[in-house]
Amino acid sequence: MAIVCRTGAVTRADQTHTPLELPLADPLGADIATTYLEVFSGKAASLDVGIWETDPGRSRWDFTDSGEVIYVISGRMTVTEDGKEPQHIEPGDLVVFPVGWxxxxxxxxxxxxxxxIFE
Incomplete structure (x- = not known):
């Protein structure tokens, strides 16, 4: 059976509220509020799928042990890989952060x- 999540119907009230913190990412400055709804998690925890929201803020990410694919529904951000030029991300963008990013x-x-999220 396919797992279907109607993303447009998911609100922050449907999600788990948590501050952005390690080991996921290191917020740089004030606390950054986030919410998430896990849609799927693999048996071996090697694949996790969900919806995540965050308030504006700057954070450091290190995908040492896993990678992430995102599809931006709303909002904007700029991502800057170490040693690379910034990339501007907007709604409709599909972005891959490979293991090691x-x-x-x-x-x-x-x-x-x-x-x-994948391993």
């Missing part, structure tokens, strides 16, 4: 995304 996320507008 490290750098900064600067969320400039409240962001809502679908995520797939």
């Amino acid at each position: 490290a750098g900064f996320w600067e969320v400039t507008e409240p962001l809502k995304k679908v995520y797939v």
